[in-house]
Amino acid sequence: MKRISFLLKVAFISLAFASCNPNDDNPSSSQNDDTFAENFGAAVNRDFIGQVVDKDNHPIQGVTVSIGTSTAQTDINGVFIINNANVNQKFAYIQAKKTGYIDGSRAMVPTTGKNNVKIMLLPNTPVATIQSGQSSEVALPSGTKVTFDGAFQDENGNDYSGAVNVAMFHLTTSDENIDKLMPGMLYAQRSNNEEAVLATFGMLNVELKGAAGQKLNIKSGHTAEISMLIDDTQLSTAPSTIPLWHFDETKGYWKEDGIATKVSNKYVGEVSHFSWWNCDTFSSTVSLTVTVVDANGNPVSNAGVQLVVNSTGFTSYIQSTNASGQVSGLVPANQALTMNLYPTSNCGISNTSTIGPFSSDTNLPAVTIDASSAISTQVTGTLLKCNGNNVTNGYVLLKRNNNFSLSTVSNGDFSFNQLYCNDNTEFTLKGVDYESLQTTDSITYNFTPITTAIGNIHACNAVSEFVSYQIDNQPTVILFETIQAGYQSGPNIGFYISAYNQDSTTGNGLSIGSDTNILGTYGPTSSFYIEASQIGYISATTTNTMQYNLNQFGAVGEYIDMTFSGTYNDFNGITHTLTGVAHVLKDF
Numbered sequence: 001m002k003r004i005s006f007l008l009k010v011a012f013i014s015l016a017f018a019s020c021n022p023n024d025d026n027p028s029s030s031q032n033d034d035t036f037a038e039n040f041g042a043a044v045n046r047d048f049i050g051q052v053v054d055k056d057n058h059p060i061q062g063v064t065v066s067i068g069t070s071t072a073q074t075d076i077n078g079v080f081i082i083n084n085a086n087v088n089q090k091f092a093y094i095q096a097k098k099t100g101y102i103d104g105s106r107a108m109v110p111t112t113g114k115n116n117v118k119i120m121l122l123p124n125t126p127v128a129t130i131q132s133g134q135s136s137e138v139a140l141p142s143g144t145k146v147t148f149d150g151a152f153q154d155e156n157g158n159d160y161s162g163a164v165n166v167a168m169f170h171l172t173t174s175d176e177n178i179d180k181l182m183p184g185m186l187y188a189q190r191s192n193n194e195e196a197v198l199a200t201f202g203m204l205n206v207e208l209k210g211a212a213g214q215k216l217n218i219k220s221g222h223t224a225e226i227s228m229l230i231d232d233t234q235l236s237t238a239p240s241t242i243p244l245w246h247f248d249e250t251k252g253y254w255k256e257d258g259i260a261t262k263v264s265n266k267y268v269g270e271v272s273h274f275s276w277w278n279c280d281t282f283s284s285t286v287s288l289t290v291t292v293v294d295a296n297g298n299p300v301s302n303a304g305v306q307l308v309v310n311s312t313g314f315t316s317y318i319q320s321t322n323a324s325g326q327v328s329g330l331v332p333a334n335q336a337l338t339m340n341l342y343p344t345s346n347c348g349i350s351n352t353s354t355i356g357p358f359s360s361d362t363n364l365p366a367v368t369i370d371a372s373s374a375i376s377t378q379v380t381g382t383l384l385k386c387n388g389n390n391v392t393n394g395y396v397l398l399k400r401n402n403n404f405s406l407s408t409v410s411n412g413d414f415s416f417n418q419l420y421c422n423d424n425t426e427f428t429l430k431g432v433d434y435e436s437l438q439t440t441d442s443i444t445y446n447f448t449p450i451t452t453a454i455g456n457i458h459a460c461n462a463v464s465e466f467v468s469y470q471i472d473n474q475p476t477v478i479l480f481e482t483i484q485a486g487y488q489s490g491p492n493i494g495f496y497i498s499a500y501n502q503d504s505t506t507g508n509g510l511s512i513g514s515d516t517n518i519l520g521t522y523g524p525t526s527s528f529y530i531e532a533s534q535i536g537y538i539s540a541t542t543t544n545t546m547q548y549n550l551n552q553f554g555a556v557g558e559y560i561d562m563t564f565s566g567t568y569n570d571f572n573g574i575t576h577t578l579t580g581v582a583h584v585l586k587d588f
Helices: 033-040
Strands: 043-053 064-067 070-073 079-088 092-097 104-108 114-120 128-131 136-139 145-148 152-154 163-171 187-189 195-210 215-218 224-229 241-248 253-263 266-271 276-283 285-293 304-309 326-332 337-342 351-355 375-384 394-400 403-408 413-420 426-433 443-446 450-458 466-471 477-479 482-488 494-500 509-514 520-522 529-532 536-538 547-553 559-569 575-585
Touching (some): 043 064, 043 092, 079 092, 079 394, 092 114, 128 136, 145 163, 152 195, 195 224, 195 285, 195 326, 224 253, 241 266, 304 326, 394 413, 403 413, 443 450, 443 559, 450 466, 450 559, 450 575, 466 494, 466 509, 482 575
Parallel strands (some): 043 114, 187 253
Antiparallel strands (some): 043 079, 136 145, 145 224, 195 215, 195 276, 241 253, 241 276, 304 337, 337 351, 375 413, 394 426, 426 443, 466 477, 466 575, 482 494, 509 529, 529 536, 559 575
16 A cells, blocks of 8 residues: 655645646746745744654754754754744744764644654765766665766865765655655645645655765766665556656755656656655645544644545555644645544554545644543653752653653643553653753653653752652652662562652651552552651551552662652641652662
């Protein structure tokens, strides 16, 4: 089945279909960038948060990210935040650059909320070295290849003579990361200056560098031949000729630029320069926004949205909703679509409905996801500085199943609306304070129904373990200087955590104990206890509603992670609220 793409607010790629006659795809060029930009709407300011990763989904630090005239550097988690970036109502172009990687980018329809972006960078690794002045062929193992005539020039248009290092990457439609690896989005300018949404049959990136590392390109007036393997799943439906499109790295969209011909199982065509090249059919477009909510009307992030063109069966990549529960982008005009919703990436389809056809831009009413196969929860907490004050400029990163969600903090508070499966409740949080450039460790938790109360976590990267708690609205107590944690066998089987600050003027300390180290959620009738000078003694024999979530219990040298929250009565019978977090290393 041909794979196509729903143009998302997160990844902003497009769903399209082969509805045109490819033999009529190359009218006389009348492309005009100024006129085409009128499709983008008025200039506006929008906020962005995103992550840049490598092909193995590992964060890349030190990437320069630019949106218009605004720039930022990614941090240790590959995360960047750019607020008040000057973009257009219907088009924003995000570029990511770092030495050693092929330049990456994303384009999207920005919204008034926080716009989430994920970009995956490819290593700029030469696959071959050729010589100027002679014909050469560079091939990948798949059979995709480029034939050069030997004429090259530098960025200033000067002739180049010498060794040419060739980096080459063929992005197939079956690549599960195509939506993160491709540049921009599948949105294009036709030769007649009309808008188009594309359906790709594969993309090719070629980077040329001279012996001194300078960028090179094909000499003006010369061409190279590209021969791109067609994915097996598309071979039977691939048209005999197809438009070629190159990606304009300055403007952020694709431009129609020639024709490729099907020769056996490859598309073959001539190109006059290199960046990214794309073999695509196309369609006219409309904009579609989908909002996904749970039964209580709360927006659901990380729900999967998939579209199918009913007339052709072409199917989009499953894309995830952002923190506002939205995906927004371009779809084929005047075509009925089937929309499949997934509560999470691994819970199966929950809703299927027919939508469209759409003849104009459409914002669908909120769609309530059927969570019978998943459970809804709101993850809430507060990100604090080392001194206990709220973080005012930072974010929290939630990771599960190798997928990430981002939440900026508002005066320390953060929240995520999530759906999860009964058999897959584990996730991690990592908080970052941009002002002090400090971070938390990655702390393990487990989802609980309705609300997953995290309490306070501390962006204090010099601290590898801590215990913290807060009584009512009093200042948070952070204990990190003298911590012992371990497990004992015998008649007093169980574990305990003891934490105390040596220099504390208040004498604050706290101990937690239990006769079980089995992961799970435990209530006030369990054998957990808490004891502290400010709290007294809380156990199954005292009046309390405490819940204990034991999320991780590692071996010696590994972490014990748990949270606790609820109410308790003090010695005078007065009820107090208590929340806390323990992230400690097991000592024995």
